[in-house]
Amino acid sequence: MPFETPQNGNFLAAAYIVAAVIYLVYAGTLVRRAMQALRDGGQGGGGGAGQ
Amino acid sequence: MTPDLSAARRTIRGGLALMTLGLLAAAGVYILALYYTPIEARQGLAQKIFYVHAPAAWGALVAFSVVGLASILYLWLHDERLDLFAASSAEVGVAFSMVMLTTGPIWGKTVWGTWWTWDARLTLTLFLFFLFVAYLALRAAVPDRGERARFSAVVGIMGLVLVPFIHLSVYLFRTLHPQPVLLKPSAPSMPPEMLRTLLSGMGAFTLLYLGFVMVRYGIACAANVRGGSSNAV
Numbered sequence: 001m002p003f004e005t006p007q008n009g010n011f012l013a014a015a016y017i018v019a020a021v022i023y024l025v026y027a028g029t030l031v032r033r034a035m036q037a038l039r040d041g042g043q044g045g046g047g048g049a050g051q
Numbered sequence: 052m053t054p055d056l057s058a059a060r061r062t063i064r065g066g067l068a069l070m071t072l073g074l075l076a077a078a079g080v081y082i083l084a085l086y087y088t089p090i091e092a093r094q095g096l097a098q099k100i101f102y103v104h105a106p107a108a109w110g111a112l113v114a115f116s117v118v119g120l121a122s123i124l125y126l127w128l129h130d131e132r133l134d135l136f137a138a139s140s141a142e143v144g145v146a147f148s149m150v151m152l153t154t155g156p157i158w159g160k161t162v163w164g165t166w167w168t169w170d171a172r173l174t175l176t177l178f179l180f181f182l183f184v185a186y187l188a189l190r191a192a193v194p195d196r197g198e199r200a201r202f203s204a205v206v207g208i209m210g211l212v213l214v215p216f217i218h219l220s221v222y223l224f225r226t227l228h229p230q231p232v233l234l235k236p237s238a239p240s241m242p243p244e245m246l247r248t249l250l251s252g253m254g255a256f257t258l259l260y261l262g263f264v265m266v267r268y269g270i271a272c273a274a275n276v277r278g279g280s281s282n283a284v
Contacts, residue, residue: 003092003093005090005092005093005095006093006094006095006097006161007095007096008094008095008096008097008161009095009096009097011096011097011100011157011158011160011161012096012097012099012100014157015097015100015103015104015153015154015157015158016081016100016103018150018153018154018157019103019107019150019153019154020081022146022149022150022153023074023077023146023150023259024074026146026263027070027074027263030070030263030266030267030270031067031266033270034063034066034067034266034269034270037059037060037063037269037270037273037274038060038063038064038273040273040277
């Protein structure tokens, strides 16, 4: 029996956008924390490092 | 043994480079999936969610397996670096799980007609996600480093025990979730274009996992060296 290919590109777009947002937000968070860790290390460590 | 600050900074810098490569590779997988792979006739464009969903699941299960293995080694060797590495991998695994648990229902709605079903594969995966969210909460709640490392190692090992059950759940139970197309005893069951894109996705997201873990581990080591405890979770 013939069938029609469903038109569901909006689901694909939603999934790709959600995945990209999660990865990019997490990467951004890591970059921010990494920069803070590198900066604190450059100042010889100390206060705020544990925050 | 405890990590030193210069090693932590080197790890962070290396991790940032690897993470950038991983993100670029992931963008390449998006392009491959959209323009190179054919449109599956019965599922339509939504089938291409597979190229993001399956590598995210792979990344999550690798991350949680690494947590379990590092936890076993920590309980054996009492090397603080293993505890920090396990915690870093757990956090990255939670991020990958979030992608898996959001893209899966979007795909499921188009092919199954429902966002979610309480079958074995999906339920166990959700349970694993909650287990590692609890793992991170536990680490944030216990101030003593030794106790925190021991308690969380036990939870991490419990997570490792769950991983093979999740992979085999599609064979052990009746489930809507499709059986593996790649990690199975017989040859991969998909057209070559799809297989190449899937393998590229696995490679790209493994690279991204390594980058994330290296950066996170470097941050944890740096905080640990400077005597902070909360950021070293």
